[in-house]
Amino acid sequence: MIKDRIVIIDGNSLINRAFYALPPLVTKDGKYTNAIYGFLTMLSKVYDEYDPEYIGVAFDLKAPTFRHKEYGDYKLGRKKMPPELAQQMEPLKEVLDALNIYRVEAEGFEADDLIGTLSKLCEEKGMESLIVTGDKDALQLASQTTKILITKKGISNLEIYDDKKLYDVYELTPQQFIDLKGLMGDKSDNIPGVPGVGEKTALKLLKEFGSIDTLIKNSNKITATKLREKIEKHASDAVMSRRLATIVTDVPVDIDIESLKRTEGHYDYIVELFKKYEFNSLINKFAIQKNEVNNEKKQKNLIKITNLESMLKAKSNMINGREIAIKSLTEESNMLTDEIICISMATREDIYFIDLKNTDKPKEIIEAVKDILSHEEIEIIGHDVKKEIIHFKPYDITINNITFDTMIAEYLIDPAKSSYGLKELSTFYLNESIMDDEELRGKGKKQLKPKDIDPQKVEKYMCQHVNAIIELMGPIEEKIKELQLENLYYNVELPLTEVLASMELEGIKVDKDMLNRLKIEFQDKLEELTKNIYSLAGVSFNINSPKQLGEVLFERLELPPIKKTKTGFSTNAEVLEKLYDKHEIIPRIIDYRQIAKLKSTYVDGLLNIINPITNRIHSSFNQTVTTTGRISSTEPNLQNIPVKLEMGRRLRRAFTAEEGYRFVDADYSQIELRVLAHISGDENLLDAFDKDQDIHTRTAAEIFDVDMEDVTQEMRSNAKAVNFGIVYGISDFGLGENLNISRAKAKKYIDSYLEKYGSVKKYMGDSVKAAKEKGYVKTLLNRRRYLPELHSSNFNIRSFGERIAMNTPIQGSAADIIKLAMVKVYKALNEKQLKSKLILQVHDELIVEAPQDELDIVKELLKECMETAIELKVRLKADLSYGDTWYDAK
Structure with missing residues (x-):
């Protein structure tokens, strides 16, 4: 009878698999961590699925083994471990020690031998052994009680072998x-x-x-x-x-099985290490808190609001408290009519919980909440405050004095994080584990609606969250000050949450009839292209299948293959562009793909998300996604409508102003090049902008050494590619590819540019040098981007880091400026009490929907706010247009 289960991990095999399975993960100070992260992910999976009572990890040591002595060529010629992996071996062992996981090592023997010896010992004791490895050599250890878990497809899947399975597969x-x-x-x-x-x-x-x-x-x-x-x-x-x-199964090592007993790790040590290696999302998986009471202590006095009397008393206390953390939970039906299920609020002393489904006078209680949130002297703190603004809008509640948002603040502190969830922040800053959304609601198809969750669980979740928000404010605020981010945070990002909430609530109108007409037109065009493609190919096939398309192009039509993948020939956009002139089928395939994407993503996609109440589309604008500081949008992504295609531009006709209103569109003119002129101080660039010259014509004149009036359209086009490519650290190869010219010619263009714009060349070198010394670069408003890539031994990764070091201060500053402009425009529209609303931001472009009688005021206001958003050595310039549709306004 099996008594206990032990998991024995082949440490070298698993860390090796993890290293090659995951993309490079690097901490802010340049430490590689992908192998350790992958190892811990697999360990967590093993814990969840097999729940072993005992665990150990076996490692090879550097010393030669008996096999090397018997056969001198043993493992000769094996590729040396990459330095990016080698530097993760000792940190992994340090992490395992913190987790109280026993390490098995012995000179003269390999990890396999130690695993074999340990599994044999456990077998004799009647234990079930699970050996986790990527090496099939271990299959010789399989038995009824010893199972081998072979890693498949990186580290995500395990295939289990015992002696029976071994015989079934290999006989x-x-x-x-x-x-x-x-x-x-x-x-x-x-x-x-x-x-x-x-x-x-x-x-x-x-x-x-x-x-x-x-x-x-x-x-x-x-x-x-x-x-x-x-x-x-x-x-x-x-x-x-x-x-x-x-595999040797009788290595002379003295192993006490009880020392492999699975126990809790050293909580503080685990948290310290996981913070060091930036494994914030894993802390709660491995760091088991010493006592759960800790959370309860932090929650202070919990006061449940069950009637109007208790609400009014709470209101009085909260107004005196002056500082309140807020969180609400809604039914998630329609953002414009969404019903709030419950509200939690916290002061420094108390936590209040309101279950609106179980109170005697919910309308009156909401009115009391309105008095608190709209009180001009009460400071409101939240996590993702934009969501709170939207939740309370259907109740005609305006949150007046938002003073802190922990999510936005943490984004500025570390813009490369994959998650800014309260659970991660609470663990990182407070060493407290709280419930997250997945624990509350589940995930995937089994995810519950808030109203279907156990009320006690909801209460605990809500109270933990507001408690965490108010406790997090202190340490996060200190970090904001330490990194000198106060101006960017308090004057740009925090007020921007209100602007974005307003834009989401306003939405943008779409012409449903026009979308339906476009749908038919695009479908007809796709059918026509399909017939043409089949005719040219001489066979019918699935055009959307890269495998079938590859077979048609490179086997049937015998076009020269450009690139191969594991599954066959590559048919990506880059490959098709290179084949453009090789066969008349290629332009049609490119057209087919572009139209198919327009139809599925935008025409069909937009028709599915029109709000039935407003007949408008309410996109979500995200503040914490990009590392550059740019705003992104989802559902739909309005930033990605392809405007180079006429069909893409026509799609903009479907976005229309309300009757009696017009769109006013303002677009920054060459903002990144103006920022480059300011930061580099280059006299040629400054002079061109000072004289309001066409910068691409001026650059062409400089590069080709001709007068500006002699610059041809081709020269200007080439100069434009150089202008925009240079700040991205474009190579001669990259520029040559873009312009379809020789590498030598491209190098000549770049060299000529850097000779004429010497201060730009100096800026580029200085930027990379400073980034290598500090580990980060900054924008004009002090936004940081950390660049661990600069310390990589991999040339391609290091070169990428250098390009980012040159570009981020430019692109990031442009992002800061458009945000400054948005805040200014929003405030100015409100101060003048205009009906006009800022409804859209796309890259360097702002759109205001204005009634006809406010058109002149808005045009002047928009231009002034954008052009005075920040003072640079060159004048900012915004180009204005207006019309009934987004297409006309461009």
């Missing part, structure tokens, strides 16, 4: 599996085996003879002459190879 016993290795050898370990004998032949021989020994004794029975000669000639190699491949 071999565990002992015969060693003989298999002896015959076929192992290239990765440089075990010779019998030359020319692969897995298929070795399996056939073992099925016939049973073992290497029997095979050698009966080699005369091998009918294939050449194979018989190989076996007879290399019999000693087969025996030696089997010996090298045999």
Whole structure:
């Protein structure tokens, strides 16, 4: 009878698999962590799925093993461990020590031998052993009680083998599996085996003879002459190879099984290490709190509001408290009519919870909440305050004095985080574990609506969250001050939350009839293109299948293959562009893809998300997604409507102003180049903007050494590519590809540019140098972007970091400026009590929907606010247009 379960992990194998399975993860100070992160992810999976009572991790040591002594060429020629992986070995061991996971190591023996010895020992004690490895050599250890969990597809899947499964797959016993290795050898370990004998032949021989020994004794029975000669000639190699491949199960090490007992790790040490390696999302998986009471202590006095009397008393206390954290939970039906289910609020002393479904006078209670949130002297704190503004809008409640948003603040502190959830922040700053949305609601298809969740669970979740918000404000605010981010935070990002909430609530009107007409037109065009493509290909096939398309282009039509992938020929956009002139089918495939995307993503997509109450689309504007500081939008992504295509531009006609209103569109003119002129102080750039010259014509004149009036359209186009490419650190190869010119010619353009714009060249060099010294770059408003890529030993990754170091101060500053402009425009419209509303921001463009009688005021206001958003060495310029649709306004 099985008593206990032990998991034995092949440490070297698993960290190696994790390293190659995951993209590079690097901390702000340049430490690689992807292998450790992947290892811990797999460990968490093993804990969840197998819940072992005992656990240990075996590692190889650098010292030679008995195998090296027996066979000098053992593992000879094996590729050296990459430095990015080597530097993660000791930190992993440090993490395992913090988790109280026993490490098994012994000089002269490999991890496999230690695993074999440990599993044998556990087997004798009647324990079930689970060996986690990516190395199939371990299959020789399989038995009824020892199972091998082989990692498949990186680290996400495990395939389980016991002796029965081994026989089902290979028709071999565990002992015969060693003989298999002896015959076929192992290239990765440089075990010779019998030359020319692969897995298929070795399996056939073992099925016939049973073992290497029997095979050698009966080699005369091998009918294939050449194979018989190989076996007879290399019999000693087969025996030696089997010996090298045999896992030792009696290593002379003294292991006390009880020392492998799974226990809680060292909480503070785990938190410290996980913060150091920026594994914030994993802290709660591994750091088990010393006591759960901690959370309760932090929650102070919990006051449940059940009637109007208790609400009025709470209101009085909260107004005196002056500082309130707020969180609400809605039914999530329609943002414009969404009903709030419950509200939690916290002061420094108390937490208040209101279940609006279980109060005597919900309308009167909401009115009391309105008095609190609209009180001009009460400071409101939240996490993702934009959401709170939207939640309370259907109740005609305006949150007047928002003074802190923990989510936005943390985004400024570390813009590269994958999550800014309260759970992660609470763990990181407060060493407290709280419930997150997934724990509350579940995930995927089983995710519950708030109204269907256990009310006690909802209460705990809500109270934990407001408590965390008010406690987090102090340490996060300190960090904002330490990094000198106060101006960016309090004057740009925090007020911007209100602007974005307003834009989401306002939305933008779409012409449903026009979208339906476009849908039919696009479908007709797709059908026509499909017929043309089939005719040119000479066969019908699935145009949307890269595999089938690759077969048609490169096998049937014999076009030159540009790039191969694991699954066949690449047919991505870059490949099709290079083949554009090779066959008339290519332009049609490109057109097909573009129209198909327009139809599915925008026409069909927009028709599905028109709000039934407003007949408008209410996109979500995200403040904490991009590392550059740019705002992004989702559902739909209005930033990505392709305007280079006429069909894409026509799609903008479907976005229309309300009757009696017009769109006023203002677009910054060449803002990134103006920022470059300011930061670099380059005299040529400053002079061009000061004289209000066309910057691309001026650059063309400088590069090609001609007068401005002699600049041709082609020269200007080439100069434009150089202007925009140079601040992205474009290479001669990249520019040559973009302009379809030789690399030598592209290099000449770049060299000429940098010669004429010497201060730009100096800025680029200085920016990279400073970034390498500090580990980050900054925008004009002090927005930071950390660049661990600069410390990479990988040339491509390091070069990417250098390009980002040059570009971020430019692109990030442009993002800061458009945000400043948005805040100014929003405030000015409100101060003048205009009906006009800021409804859209796309890249460097703002759109205001204005009634006809406010058109002149808005045009002047928009231009002034944008052009005075910040003072630079050059004048900011906004180009204005207006019309009934977004298309007309451009």
